[in-house]
Amino acid sequence: MSATKPLQIDIVSDVVCPWCYIGKRRIENALALAPDVPVHVNWRPFFLNPWIPREGIERSTYLETKFGSVDAYKGIAQRVVAAAEEEGLSYKPDSVKRQPNTIDCHRLIHWADAIGKAPEMKQKLMELYFRDGGDLTLTDTLVQAAAEIGLDADDVRKRLATDEDVAKISADAKEASDKGISGVPTYVFAGKYAVSGAQDPEKLARAIRQVSAEINAEAAE
Template sequence: MSTLKPLTIDVVSDVVCPWCYIGKRRIEEALKLAPDVPVEIHFRPFFLNPWVPREGISRDEYLTTKFGSVEAYKGIAGRVVAAAEQEGLSYHPERVARQPNTTDCHRLIHWAGAIGKAPEMKQRLMELYFRDGGDLTDVDVLVQAAADCGLDAGVVRKMLASDDDVALISAQAQEAAEKGISGVPTYVFAQKYAVSGAQDPQMLARAIRQVSAEVNAEAAE
């Protein structure tokens, strides 16, 4: 039984951010490289595209607005697809037909956290989007994803139809922005050290060990 104080890691990211998809895998690999360090991970919301309306928009409209054209994104996408493959992940941008606003996705992750399933919920939503081209603006898709992660489908459907926790998610995303987080993923260690970008697992593991050691040294004083 470890006597070390757990290290809190806040992972600030968005479900439709491909580097966040890669970054989630890399922080998981980092944890495997530091198995003796007790860690508590919390997934915090970030809106990569806050201008996308709640009902979402077509993928072509999104890519044209953000990158100038659908073609302009293809070169960028190729590099991200290759990076994802190196982590054993699948990204098929050609399958994505609709760009969602991710408020409801973040609500699902928050609700899944109540039963200890936030990582599974986040992974499921990311796989649906990046691997399968799933429509995350479709309530049926979201409800099924929640059910896949052990949540009650009927309860989730009712909650999605309400404004439950919309204000909370918006406030948390706003808080991240006010703290200066503009690029994701960002990993915040012990609520005071931030590492931005989908960093190498070895680098993240070193940060985990260093900050854990500091936190525990302070606790022993």
């Protein structure tokens, strides 16, 4: 009997997207509900706010630009904060003081993938931003985060000072947009079925099982 073919799951998301923060925990819970299904997860970049300059902007300026005012976001944030708490996560909107451009964050995730630590890198950056109000525009913040998950601090600092993988990350993010992905998180199963939004783990687990069964049935034909 042939071994079960692993299911490829591409997760398109951004580290400053609160529903991506919640969605990461939910897909992890979904995978725990389907432990018998072999999977291969790829973390794909997306720029929630591609207009943000590389140096970032003040959070208040960002909220005024995107939502009309800081107060307008507070009503929206309450629902997201509650959803995060339900997943055992902490989101403290008032602690975020600077809105970053996330290309360097995505570079770190890509580099961490080389040592099998992409999910840990992504989680670290999200926690820094949502829970701790960390400034992801600061090289020191990024270097420390990378070092804490096992990357070499000096190496990361040198690479961040270059344009290494900037073109690749930009191209990958453009590819997602070109494929029609506009809302994140989006989970793409086996390269052909997309589920958008931070769906419940049970729903995601059903999708994982269904698509895995389909691709393995096709492989057996």
